[in-house]
Amino acid sequence: MNGIEIAHHRFGYGPRANAPLGGDPRQLLRAQLDNFDPMPTPLKSFSSSARAVEEYFEHRRKLGQLRGMQDAEEKTRLARRARGDVRAQQVAARAEVAARSDTPFAERLVHFWTNHFAVSAANNKVRDLTASHEFERIRPRIMGSFADLLESAALTPAMLVYLDQFNAFGPASVAMQRRVARGRAKGGSQVNENLAREILELHTLGVNGGYDQADIIELAKALTGWSIKTNSNPRGAQLFGDGSAFFAVRHEPGARQVMGRRYSADGADQARRILRDLATHPATAKHIATKLARHFTADMPAPSLIAILEQAFLTSGGDLPTVYQALIGARESWVSRPRKFRTPWEWLIAIHRGTGATIPARRQFTNLLRDFGQPAWEPPSPAGFDDIASAWAGPDALMRRVNAANAYSNRAGNMDARALAQQWFPHSLSNATSTAIARAESPQQGIALLLVSPEMMRR
Amino acid sequence: MIQRRTLLGGAMAATLTALAPPALGRSAPTDKRLVFIMLRGAVDGLSILAPIGDPAFASQRGELGEDYGSAPRAGHDFAFHPELKNLAALYAKGDCLAHHAIASNYRERSHFDAQNVLESGGTRPYELRSGWLNRALAVDDQAPPTAMALATSIPLALRGPTPVSSYAPSHVPEASEDLMRRVSMLYAGDEQLHGLWESALETRELTGDDATKDLRNAEKSGQLAASLMRGDAGARVLMIEINGWDSHSRQVGQLNRMLRSYDALIGALQTGLGSDWANTLIISATEFGRTVKPNPSRGTDHGTAGAALLMGGSVNGGQVLGDWPGLADSQLYEGRDLKPTASLESLFAGAVADQFAMVPSKAAQRMFPGQAVTPMQDLLKG
Numbered sequence: 001m002n003g004i005e006i007a008h009h010r011f012g013y014g015p016r017a018n019a020p021l022g023g024d025p026r027q028l029l030r031a032q033l034d035n036f037d038p039m040p041t042p043l044k045s046f047s048s049s050a051r052a053v054e055e056y057f058e059h060r061r062k063l064g065q066l067r068g069m070q071d072a073e074e075k076t077r078l079a080r081r082a083r084g085d086v087r088a089q090q091v092a093a094r095a096e097v098a099a100r101s102d103t104p105f106a107e108r109l110v111h112f113w114t115n116h117f118a119v120s121a122a123n124n125k126v127r128d129l130t131a132s133h134e135f136e137r138i139r140p141r142i143m144g145s146f147a148d149l150l151e152s153a154a155l156t157p158a159m160l161v162y163l164d165q166f167n168a169f170g171p172a173s174v175a176m177q178r179r180v181a182r183g184r185a186k187g188g189s190q191v192n193e194n195l196a197r198e199i200l201e202l203h204t205l206g207v208n209g210g211y212d213q214a215d216i217i218e219l220a221k222a223l224t225g226w227s228i229k230t231n232s233n234p235r236g237a238q239l240f241g242d243g244s245a246f247f248a249v250r251h252e253p254g255a256r257q258v259m260g261r262r263y264s265a266d267g268a269d270q271a272r273r274i275l276r277d278l279a280t281h282p283a284t285a286k287h288i289a290t291k292l293a294r295h296f297t298a299d300m301p302a303p304s305l306i307a308i309l310e311q312a313f314l315t316s317g318g319d320l321p322t323v324y325q326a327l328i329g330a331r332e333s334w335v336s337r338p339r340k341f342r343t344p345w346e347w348l349i350a351i352h353r354g355t356g357a358t359i360p361a362r363r364q365f366t367n368l369l370r371d372f373g374q375p376a377w378e379p380p381s382p383a384g385f386d387d388i389a390s391a392w393a394g395p396d397a398l399m400r401r402v403n404a405a406n407a408y409s410n411r412a413g414n415m416d417a418r419a420l421a422q423q424w425f426p427h428s429l430s431n432a433t434s435t436a437i438a439r440a441e442s443p444q445q446g447i448a449l450l451l452v453s454p455e456m457m458r459r
Numbered sequence: 460m461i462q463r464r465t466l467l468g469g470a471m472a473a474t475l476t477a478l479a480p481p482a483l484g485r486s487a488p489t490d491k492r493l494v495f496i497m498l499r500g501a502v503d504g505l506s507i508l509a510p511i512g513d514p515a516f517a518s519q520r521g522e523l524g525e526d527y528g529s530a531p532r533a534g535h536d537f538a539f540h541p542e543l544k545n546l547a548a549l550y551a552k553g554d555c556l557a558h559h560a561i562a563s564n565y566r567e568r569s570h571f572d573a574q575n576v577l578e579s580g581g582t583r584p585y586e587l588r589s590g591w592l593n594r595a596l597a598v599d600d601q602a603p604p605t606a607m608a609l610a611t612s613i614p615l616a617l618r619g620p621t622p623v624s625s626y627a628p629s630h631v632p633e634a635s636e637d638l639m640r641r642v643s644m645l646y647a648g649d650e651q652l653h654g655l656w657e658s659a660l661e662t663r664e665l666t667g668d669d670a671t672k673d674l675r676n677a678e679k680s681g682q683l684a685a686s687l688m689r690g691d692a693g694a695r696v697l698m699i700e701i702n703g704w705d706s707h708s709r710q711v712g713q714l715n716r717m718l719r720s721y722d723a724l725i726g727a728l729q730t731g732l733g734s735d736w737a738n739t740l741i742i743s744a745t746e747f748g749r750t751v752k753p754n755p756s757r758g759t760d761h762g763t764a765g766a767a768l769l770m771g772g773s774v775n776g777g778q779v780l781g782d783w784p785g786l787a788d789s790q791l792y793e794g795r796d797l798k799p800t801a802s803l804e805s806l807f808a809g810a811v812a813d814q815f816a817m818v819p820s821k822a823a824q825r826m827f828p829g830q831a832v833t834p835m836q837d838l839l840k841g
Binding site: 341393394395396398399402403405406410414416418432433436438439440441442443444445446448449452453454457 | 647651704
């Protein structure tokens with residue numbers, strides 16, 4: 001690939017239909033950082049994070065009543081909701097935004113960060129919170145500091161529920177003491193470590209980031225009290241705009257010690273201050289640099305590129321655009337040979353972007369992603385989807401892509417694969433691919449071959 | 460593989476009308492039915508209807524001409540492919556007519572361009588944006604017959620001013636054998652993809668995907684097509700696409716399989732239409748023929764003239780039409796292909812006009828604007 005192809009394929013979602021490639025590749029990417037729209041129109045119609053939390057409780061209450069219900073229409077509506085139609089629309093809107101975006105590099109960054117701060121809709125309680133997690137809590141923060149992004153994304157209702165923080169109690173908290181006194185809890189010194197562990201291991205320092213079990217427990221205690229707004233919030237509750245909440249009565253009293261620093265007791269801000277320090281820690285810089293380099297350039301990225309990004313992160317105090325600029329500026333980012341296998345999501349979006357085909361707001365699209373092993377917003381663990389091709393690019397996945405390409409090609413109408421191939425890969429189209437397309441027995445078959453060509457599979 | 464791609468390829472078809480049963484509100488003004496079967500990939504016409512009476516047949520065709528000893532005859536000089544049992548029976552009954560040495564006005568050898576010319580009815584590729592079949596139906600002051608494509612999107616021949624719907628079942632789609640073969644070639648030089656793909660094919664082999672499945676699919680397609688044309692609300696014009704005819708290597712096996720499926724589809728269509736068969740015209744054509752002599756891969760390459768078939772109760776069948784050009788080297792087009800001596804456009808215009816009682820010259824003008832097309836006569840019964 002040459003520079004302009006790399007800008008579109010490696011850093012974006014491929015070229016748009018009928019838009020010839022041109023311009024300065026680095027300038028193209030830099031402009032996208034400035035022009036990113038955090039809340040494009042297709043995403044505006046969905047429930048806010050706070051509303052989604054309310055709906056979650058309403059939904060649970062209604063589901064409880066469903067059994068004895070007479071109103072068939074309401075029953076159907078609720079059942080449909082339970083089937084996930086809303087989520088299919090949200091996924092389709094997300095895909096549509098990516099496929100039509102003027103700033104596909106920024107959209108790639110959004111999806112990168114969502115995978116970094118992974119929550120899974122496979123968890124029933126989290127299902128309806130995943131979209132706002134990304135749309136409301138991640139999108140507006142990706143062009144600021146990592147500290148702001150971390151605070152925004154690690155303490156969302158979706159994350160607090162997904163990692164069981166929302167019903168955690170400090171062992172010595174007022175609420176826990178009361179529960180023990182009433183015989184509703186046993187007491188003891190146990191604290192839920194789930195979110196604290198993942199913040200340290202996945203979101204910030206990384207697995208060998210120099211923290212130990214004591215740090216996990218201390219952070220876990222600092223996080224107690226962070227929860228979501230309910231129908232009956234305890235007295236003194238602080239309610240935040242996104243539906244998250246801080247219940248002081250559940251918070252573990254006292255100062256905390258994390259990574260050698262002392263944090264005095266000041267309620268909700270105690271955890272926030274710890275997160276701010278973790279966000280600029282050198283181990284975090286290395287962790288984020290490695291993940292970004294891996295995502296954009298290669299499963300095994302060049303150590304020199306990691307070092308460049310790490311340095312940009314450290315010197316800027318975790319200013320994300322500075323890190324993105326370093327990625328754009330690094331020689332290592334522009335290696336001509338494609339080294340990343342497109343993820344199922346990237347491949348599908350590139351097809352829709354390149355052909356202009358609309359994305360169905362129905363379950364077919366989400367089911368397709370599921371068939372490919374990467375259902376949208378349903379990563380297998382808090383670590384997100386693996387960013388190394390061997391984890392998902394197997395023989396069966398390839399066969400599924402060929403079948404899907406075949407189905408897509410049947411809808412491609414009058415498109416000329418020969419022209420599309422030239423438009424998408426003006427400099428890197430191989431003889432093997434152009435020959436296969438030219439010899440196809442029909443225009444449709446030509447499209448199918450283009451969609452599964454090695455050029456389209458990698459970036 | 461017949462039909463699988465176009466008929467069963469629906470998983471991605473969510474935005475189409477295809478997923479819901481088509482709305483066919485309008486009552487049909489006619490009992491006449493027209494089915495256009497587009498065979499994509501260029502069928503070898505000399506295999507469908509072998510000119511066994513031509514003195515050069517055996518020597519020119521070699522292996523490709525060996526299976527016709529006891530094949531059903533069509534007159535003295537021609538024989539149907541041995542797999543075309545239903546077609547041979549229709550021919551004997553007078554419900555199948557063949558036209559040989561026929562081609563569209565296109566004389567190059569690109570599938571894309573040839574299909575574009577054949578379907579659009581233009582004089583050159585990409586000249587017209589609508590199709591002859593659609594324009595044929597647009598008669599002044601008359602409600603056009605209900606038209607439908609048995610596909611996930613409407614093929615060019617059926618696109619245009621007349622409203623058309625499409626229908627395809629939303630089964631999990633599987634790519635055709637032919638596409639898979641081509642993917643193998645595409646990945647041959649790519650270490651990673653080649654390895655993954657070969658492994659995928661092996662797995663698929665184990666899970667079983669045999670000719671019976673192709674046949675079952677073909678029969679289902681025929682039944683489905685018939686059901687879409689049934690009753691007052693049914694379609695009167697239906698287009699079917701069949702892919703997978705591009706036989707560059709090992710043609711005998713490929714065509715045995717393809718033609719068996721094709722024959723099964725026609726049989727299922729006839730059975731499914733019941734008494735409506737008497738009012739039915741099926742036109743079956745392909746974008747061009749193939750070379751007369753086999754190539755070193757035991758296949759044939761892109762050629763020029765081929766054979767077209769008309770079937771159904773409407774057809775003045777039991778005859779093979781055409782001005783036979785001969786198979787000797789000196790008689791071939793550009794020294795390699797069967798020479799075209801008749802025009803597909805004339806066949807289409809004559810057959811469609813008569814089926815729907817249109818004025819032939821006017822129908823020809825609508826279908827093939829800017830061409831001097833003389834509609835063929837007497838293709839249909841009485």
